[in-house]
Amino acid sequence: MERKEHIISILVHNKPDVLARVAGTLGGKGYNIDSLCVNTTTQKDISKIVMTTAGSQSTITRIENQLQRLVDVISVDDLTNVESVHREMLLVHLNISPDNADMVKNAIDTNRWKVIVTSDTYTIVEITGDQTQIDFALARLETLDVADITRTGLVALKLDD
Amino acid sequence: MKLKGTQILLEMLKQENVDTIFGYPGGSVLDIYDQLYQSDIKHILVRHEQGAVHAADGYARASGKVGVCLVTSGPGATNTVTGIATANMDSIPLVVFTGQVPTGLIGNDAFQECDITGITRPCTKHNFLVRNIDELASTIKEAFNIARSGRPGPVLVDLPKNVMAAQTDFDPANVKFRNYDVPHKAAPKKIANIFDMLQTAQRPLIMTGGGVLLGRASEELTALAKKYRIPVTGTLMGLGSFPGSDPLWLGMLGMHGTYYANMAVSHCDLLIAVGVRFDDRVTGTIETFAPNAKIIHIDIDPSSINKNVTVDLPIVGYTKATLQDLLHFLDDHHYAQDDDTRDVWLREIADWREKVPLTYCSEGDVIKPQYVIETLHRMTGGDALITTEVGQNQMWTAQFFKFDKPNTFISSGGLGTMGFGLPAAIGVKCAHPEKQVVDIAGDGSIQMNIQELATAAQYNIAVKVVLLNNGFLGMVRQWQELFYEKRYSHTDMTYAPDFVKLAEAFGVVGLRATRRDEVESVLKQGLASDKPVLMDFRVSREECVYPMVRPGESITQMTLGSREMIN
Known part of the structure; x- marks a missing residue:
């Protein structure tokens, strides 16, 4: 399957360790994060994480599902195939x-x-x-x-x- | 009302209907233990923190409630990690409270400090470090909510000593928390899809897993299978979700599955997989798993779907609600299987069952481990809660004890944790004191948490240990026999304690059988006792678990022991 760079935008509750949880979920399952940006949104208790990672579509879907399992993750959006x-x-x-x-x-x-x-x-x-x-x-x-x-x-x- | 952190903790435990906790005190939790001293919550003092988590785990699996444990900081906390990982792999709801050094010392390498939330991040469903007394009540409430909602799992709550000593206003009726429950209901269209697939299927098969037990959907699954005469196989974690003595039950599938279950899954044209995650021990090589089947996968966790096996109809939903909807839909639309087609399919399975039944060879006076389990099943009438250790003892139990009721087989499936069975049995017995609770053990595994015999003795928790003692790390030895030309590298456990004397030293009844004709009387005596008992069965040393699928092979490629390999 075609390996392709994906841009994933993640909204999270701005709780302690939330970045470690997101990064650890990918690292622990053997996926690599190529780039990462994190900061709060207009609501200071909600942060947005934008990261890029490479993989086949099924790998990316798996990553999205794994991230969705995290308690502090609100939403996961793959921006790769949408206008952005x-x-x-x-x-x-x-x-x-x-x-x-x-x-x-x-x-x-x-x-x-x-x-x-x-x-x-x-x-x-x-x-x-x-x-x-x-x-x-x-x-x-x-x-x-x-x-x-x-x-x-x-x-x-x-x-x- | 101003309360101390320790008081809030116990109030919140009451609010969550916690009646029993398993724990071990230490410096950082002295204040909590002081509060417990005045509380009516039952606390079971284990002998090692790993035992506390397994006991809470067994308690949770047997009762359907959240299991709770309490340990101190540092080594107390790190000792829980194996137990937490065990519960995490099997999706068991636990809340583990760990003590922590005062917040001012965190990060200073204080005595008995460790970053337990960091350590357990990958093996908990979620964890918390409570930094502020005002967050304590809501965090505890959230922890229980997270542990039991959706796909359940263990949650760790780290409690710094100064936070627990601080005071705050506490209003039990007004504790705010975030709700994590995921309201999953399968779309009606998907239910209609199952109906369509069932209508065209000629060889349907149900595969039941741990999600059916966790979702309390056994009744619905059993109704579906029986009403429409669909044969059922199951994963290790699914044992008991469908009656093991029913003719439609094919036994476990996979590496040590029955011949007929593996043949059925390889020849079915529709596989309805409910609450499973297609572990590699179940599927064998993925490419040849259920090669002719359309696969329907019902599970609460989207991340389990299409993870190992690509399925034709994924359905994210609670197993119970989804199966209820399905049963109604089939009823409303008057689904009726073609009896002749079904007869042909069931006949084919019956032929496989006759060709290679699940069996073993008796050898004179020698005690065969399978015989002990069969006899235990007969003598208890199957009415017992069984825990196992890990290895051959676990696989023989899965094969030869017929589990008819949900939550009666309690075993570390995912992580495969040796030392699980005895402390888990203690937890199970605490949940069901009136039931016969038996740990089927091996001589390797039992020594990993043997200290918990002291716990059983102290509280007279009358668990029964059926020790299948072959003087080997049996399953590893089996792999060495089959795949390493019998080079038994470090698996000989002949140097072992005298288990009867050891049991007696702990204040537990010790019994022994060395000949086949002693098995029944030892079991009779052991089962009848109202005390904890360890029964040391000296079984044949080099018995193997068959059938066996070699790792990385198709599950139709089974080694059948003395019989030749059959394709």
Whole structure:
């Protein structure tokens, strides 16, 4: 069966250990979490977990069923085959030297990266986009002097239907 | 009304109609035990915390109520883990209260501190650490609610010492909690689908499992089978959900299933699986399981459906309600099986039964373990609650004791926990003091929780241990005989205590039979006693459990012992 990346959006009661329960359910059954994002929703006692995991459709269904068994899980939604928007974010620390100052400036301008902090010797930029855009940015960054990088997990939101 | 945490705990236990708890005191639960001292809740002091959980488990399985235990923090808590995992695999409702160090010390590696909610997260249905006295009452209520709702399971509640010593306002009539009960009712369309499938089926078969017992659906399942003459096989956990002496009963299927049950499931064209989860011990290799059948699967837990076996008609619902709906639908639509077709199918099964009946060979004076179980069945008239340990003793019991009533066979099916039977029997006897309660044990398993003989003796809980003593870890030895050219690596248990003397040392009656003609008199004496009894039956050493399906093979490929393999 075809293995495919799935985006799973999980609403949970914001109880102690809830992330450990969700992560442990997948880990304990032998499934891998590729990326993960968690925060509260507009209701502070309810959190949303968005994660990506790869597997065949039957594996994903099994994961959904296992997650539904958890007492603190309210709902599990597979956003893969529904219309939804996706974003990830990179924070990148770029070293600046006389040799590459123009290149860095050029990259920032042409890619419309958002500069958060800048000085003579370094700059920190914020890059957001969907997976393709992030992958493109990462390729572009390979030509620059990256000192440090942090990438968030993917967040996704279902379009109204 | 201001109450202390310890008082709230006992008030809440009363509210949940808890009359018996199994436990073991220690530093972190001293305050709770002090409160218990003044309470009328019956507390059974076990000799090891694992025993407390198995006893609560046995109590739950026999009574249908939630089993409760209470232990201290650290090692007291970790000793419960095997018991909790056992209950979790078999979906048994338990609430396990563990003591915890004061909240201010959590995380400091305090004396007898351990992260028991972390440790038990994967083997409980849910667990709680109560950090605040104001959450205590609602958490206890939620714990019981979670344990018994939907697919039942064990819930652990960790109680820090300072929380239990604190005080708060307590209004027993007004404890708020989240309700987790899942109102599952199968859609009428699905019931109609079963009807359609039954109408076209020529060789239907029912497969009953633990979910039928947990869902208290035995009556409905039995009615369905008998009214429409559908033969029934069952998993280990399903034993007793359909009368074992009924001609429609084919016995257990799977690795040590009967020849005719395995043949029937492999040749049926419609398999109605109720409250099962298609364990690998049941299915053999998945590809050849019920190869000709449309499969209907009724279960309360969606995660059990299409997990191991892909089914044609999945139905998520309570077994009882679903079977009731089905019975009504079949009645309303005047379903009637074609008697001739049914006769042909039942005749075919009867032929398999005649060809390879469930049997064993007698050898002179030697005590055959199967003979002991058959004799026990005869002498009790089947009217006994049976627990088992794990291994050959368990499989022979499943094969040779005919369970006619629900919740009379109590065994660790999923986890296969050696040492389960004796403490479980103690719990069962606490739930049904008037009943004959027998633990059918092996000499390996019994030594894993033998200390609980002291518990039985202290409270005169008159359980009867039928020890099938072959001086081996019998089931492992059997695998070594069949698959490892008889290299009996570390399975010889000849070095063992004198079980009769050991029983007597514990204050329990000890009896022994070494010859076949002694079996009946020992059983008679043991069963008649109003004290706990250990009966040491010296059985033939290298008896194997047959039929046997090799792991990873199709269940039609059975090794039948002295007879040749039959396809």
